[in-house]
Amino acid sequence: MKKYDFTKIEKKWQKAWQTKKVYEPSFVKTSAGKPSLKKSKKPFYNLMMFPYPSAEGLHVGNMYAFTGSDIYGRMKRMQGHDVFEPIGLDGFGIHSENYALKIGTHPAKQAKISEKRFYKQLEAIGNGFAWNERLETYDPEYYQWTQWVFIQLWKQGLVYRKKQAVNWCPSCKTVLADEQVVNNKCERCSSEVIQKELEQWFFKITEYAEKLLKNLDMIDWSEKIKIAQRNWIGKSEGALIEFPISEIRSLKSDIRPPISVFTTRPDTIFGVTFLVVSPEYAQQWIKSGWNPSDEIKKYIATALKNRNNHDEKKEKTGVFSGFSAINPANKEKIPVWISDYVLPGYGTGAIMAVPAHDERDHEFAEKFHLPVSHAPLVSFDEGVQKSGGKKHTQYRLRDWLISRQRYWGAPIPMIFCANCANNKKGEQKGMEGWYAVPEKNLPVKLPNVKDFRPQGKGESPLASAKSFYETKCPHCGENARRETDVSDTFLDSAWYYLAYVGKKNSKFEIRNSNFKHLAHKWLPVHMYIGGAEHSVLHLLYSRFVAMALHDAEHIDFDEPFTKFRAHGLLIKEGAKMSKSKGNVVNPDEYIKKFGADALRMYLMFLAPFEQGGDFRDAGILGVVRFLDRVWKLYTRISTNRSANNTNSIREISGQISEYSRLLHRTIKKVTDDIENLQYNTAISALMIFLNEMEKNKEQQDLKSVLIFLQLLAPFAPHITEELWCSLGKKSSIHLSEWPNYDENAIQEESKTVVVQVNGKHRSTLTITLTSSQKEIEQIACEDARVKSVLEGKSIKKVIYIPFKVINFVTD
């Protein structure tokens, strides 16, 4: 008997699949011609979130996600779809750069090393990747399109520069988007984030807030991701109300506009007893000439400094501004306070305080002995009307801060011309002197600078590369300066699914008619699988960019991913995997020891895919044994193959054996479970069938073995291919037709009916489908156990659920 040498078999098939282009989407349809996306008849874009090539190599968590996605794609392929399953590397960004810094290599050099390693590992897991279309975000061929996307947004007026307090990571020495700040810590390095006043590039994602929210109802996504996005967008319906300032005091008249507040409760307008402005708001007054007392100045300074100390629950602090405002609804004079419990950047940065109806206002009022008014509520509309306010919808979502003061990213393709700025010229209003790099001049290549370390002065290392930033103005031809910041790495990944479709001969094209034709055919993505950690990062940004490109008529859809499923988190022996704990599972090790098929199956068998799983070394033996038994199956079937060959399953004649019934049930179970990503129970069904095959050796025939192999193929692609081939099949099992089940063959001839007395299980009966309730009642009453329990009792009621349960209720 041949030995199950998984290492040899897996390598052999991985190579053969590539040579024979088994996983190129149109392979099935075009017998002679070159595979191409164009020729496919039933496109199915099966996408998995591409990994960033970390230094540690492929994480088992990546493999978990990819295997789950691949299984789905493999079934779809066998069901006759042209499945496109591309892979690439999200290699730009702080993570890769920090690692290069740590080991003292240049990121570009390190990228090449990681790339090689990652592709080798990705090949070893046995996925049906379309290798020809792979991409790396740091490839200039790729990032010129990242820059192109930036320019398209710029052309639509969705890009602007603004000086404001932004999140700054002192360790990474760069700004961060709100979405990258977790518990006030840098998402990457966990350093405490501080606020810094800097001029930065922003994308107007807020302009799409309503659409981003509304479309969620139409897309088929994991509910928890939708909820996370809804919360992040944070829509509130309310009103803007203006409170005139009554006393002038030291506030100059030109900076004495009414204080505008946003409230969701205009119905409480008569209960307002004071106003509160944020320290940032008060700071603006000072900048415009207000000269308050030292106490106030001191409070503002401290509050701004401590803005991010979110430790423990803070007691409210604040200071009286010294002047008052008028409640427009009842003309009452109310004091204006300054407190950091009011946030800048949401609403107007000022609030009307209603201590009777708001806990936070109440706490503040109590602390500073301010009055609490129990004035009656009015209706929402009346409140708006009486206060002279206007209805307003407020979103929590803020614009996407896109610039980064780092080296390893796509340079922002913008040029600043001082001459044009002086002459008030430019491409966009309010952005005088700024020009997008002409599209024909893309890419703006990232120069190979020696010192790529972050500077920490709010500038990218590129600001020291004269040869990079010196350029001519595209408008007037004078000396001009390139933007030296690079874009957030989330821009690289916000459009990559387009790039796979637009790749041809190592170049990308997402603009011409050929691309449009392909995009129309292949997009939006049919199935997208990835981690829930990207709920409000990658997944929200990608949607925004798609909407913007759609509105610019570059693509004909505005939601990039029709269906999205978040997989669960893979943990190790009850704990999160982390480098510091030293419990990170290295897939290479397990593949070497048990084979990729075994590891794939084990990962999927752990628990429901969308729930996540707990990796325990001991458990893998179960699937290892299973695969060994599958291998032995072949030996058995091949030795008496000719004898068995004629003995096919009796599907047509009336008699259906239990064995064949189970086969059909297994086909149904596995098909349904894969469709619902319930891989653990699909595998269990396959195990049950194998157990049965071994018990019924005389019934086991070639046909049922082949069907079994087909059902197993998505999970264990190598061993099934090897056996399929050994059993005389010429073409790949992965291109074979997914088995169908016969609905009639699933029906049982007899059913098990549970007999209960007063809801307690007493006996079971095997009943033929022709039996009537009366007959069943009679048989049940004659059952010895039931009889003894019913002895001396009178039956009050009988509940019969056809072919499921019969329940006798007694007094």
Add this chain to the structure above:
RNA sequence: GCUCGGAUGGCGGAAUGGUUUACGCGCAACACUUAAAAUGUUGUGACCAUAAAGGUCAUGUGGGUUCGACUCCCACUCCGAGCACCA
């Protein structure tokens, strides 16, 4: 604090109104072996009991709906994830 998950044998989990514990791990006994490993077979929720049966109790806790609840409803406890002074 708010939102969303979750709690079932020694362990991962299965079952979504009708036989709780599928499948797998682990464990035990047996077979094979000089022996061990591997493999195979059988058993395996707890308690009581037995010659054989059998009985009672168990799905985080307490209550409810129902002939019948792991499943539906209410309250609570614990664990995990996300958001967090968003007016």
